[in-house]
Amino acid sequence: MLSTLDLKNTYEEQGYAVARQLFTPDEVIFLREHYMQLRVQGPRPGDLVGVDAISEDPLKRYPRMIHMHHWDQVSLRWLLDERLNHLLTLLSGQELYAVQTMLYFKPPQARGQALHQDQFFLKVQPGTCMAAWLALDQCDEANGCLQVVPASHRWPVLCTTRADTSLSFTDVTVPLPPQQEIHPVLMEPGDVLFFHGSLVHGSLPNTTYDRFRRALIGHYITGNAEQVTAFMQPILRMDGSVVTLDVSEPGGPCGVWVEKDGQPVIEMSGSETTLTFRSE
Numbered sequence: 001m002l003s004t005l006d007l008k009n010t011y012e013e014q015g016y017a018v019a020r021q022l023f024t025p026d027e028v029i030f031l032r033e034h035y036m037q038l039r040v041q042g043p044r045p046g047d048l049v050g051v052d053a054i055s056e057d058p059l060k061r062y063p064r065m066i067h068m069h070h071w072d073q074v075s076l077r078w079l080l081d082e083r084l085n086h087l088l089t090l091l092s093g094q095e096l097y098a099v100q101t102m103l104y105f106k107p108p109q110a111r112g113q114a115l116h117q118d119q120f121f122l123k124v125q126p127g128t129c130m131a132a133w134l135a136l137d138q139c140d141e142a143n144g145c146l147q148v149v150p151a152s153h154r155w156p157v158l159c160t161t162r163a164d165t166s167l168s169f170t171d172v173t174v175p176l177p178p179q180q181e182i183h184p185v186l187m188e189p190g191d192v193l194f195f196h197g198s199l200v201h202g203s204l205p206n207t208t209y210d211r212f213r214r215a216l217i218g219h220y221i222t223g224n225a226e227q228v229t230a231f232m233q234p235i236l237r238m239d240g241s242v243v244t245l246d247v248s249e250p251g252g253p254c255g256v257w258v259e260k261d262g263q264p265v266i267e268m269s270g271s272e273t274t275l276t277f278r279s280e
């Protein structure tokens with residue numbers, strides 16, 4: 001694993017960093033089995049779509065779960081895990097609050113999620129959000145590993161456009177300049193990818209016929225935040241106690257790409273009026 005200093009330098013330069021083997025093989029097996037069991041037991045509050053065991057769409061057989069920590073102690077314990085807290089605090093340089101859990105099953109042949117910035121959805125003001133993305137399977141390009149745009153954490157929130165819903169289960173994405181590098185993040189089970197709320201990221205479909213790409217994700221907001229979207233309530237300190245913050249409103253200014261001296265630059269001349277998809 002990278003030293004904590006290397007992790008922090010990488011995070012500051014690139015907007016993301018991978019802590020290798022932060023969770024043990026036994027923990028990963030336990031979590032994988034736990035969520036598979038929860039999923040086959042039927043629908044859960046906040047499911048992206050209802051569970052339909054005979055659907056042709058793999059995402060309807062294994063829909064993403066969200067906010068499991070509201071009703072599942074295993075998820076709550078994981079969200080507040082001291083290893084995550086330690087690295088989140090180190091990378092961001094401040095205390096964080098926990099707001100969201102998600103479990104992506106991404107079964108064989110499932111669509112991915114178009115490139116986006118989490119801060120577009122969470123609307124943390126001031127400050128930002130951060131994610132801890134734990135790989136529960138080997139993640140590579142064939143099964144739709146996460147992809148990131150290195151150093152895009154320095155960009156403001158971009159105005160969104162329509163995504164290709166044959167590749168993505170969400171319908172919004174962000175435009176990128178031509179030739180923009182998009183980097184696949186290859187991970188082993190137990191690795192945790194930490195990333196900044198403005199980092200552009202997403203994933204392509206799982207093209208395999210026999211491999212899931214499961215990930216357990218925690219979302220956090222920086223401790224200087226005064227506002228966050230209503231959907232993120234209740235907001236938890238990392239000791240589990242509740243913090244009260246104001247609710248941020250949808251909409252607001254967003255960045256658009258323009259050309260200046262032959263180079264793509266972002267101008268804050270756009271405005272997000274409608275939100276077509278509630279959660280990232």
Ligand SMILES: O=C(O)CCC(=O)C(=O)O
Pocket residue numbers: 104112113118131133145146201202203215217280
């Ligand atoms: O796991 C994925 O494919 C996408 C996850 C994601 O975009 C997120 O955690 O914000």
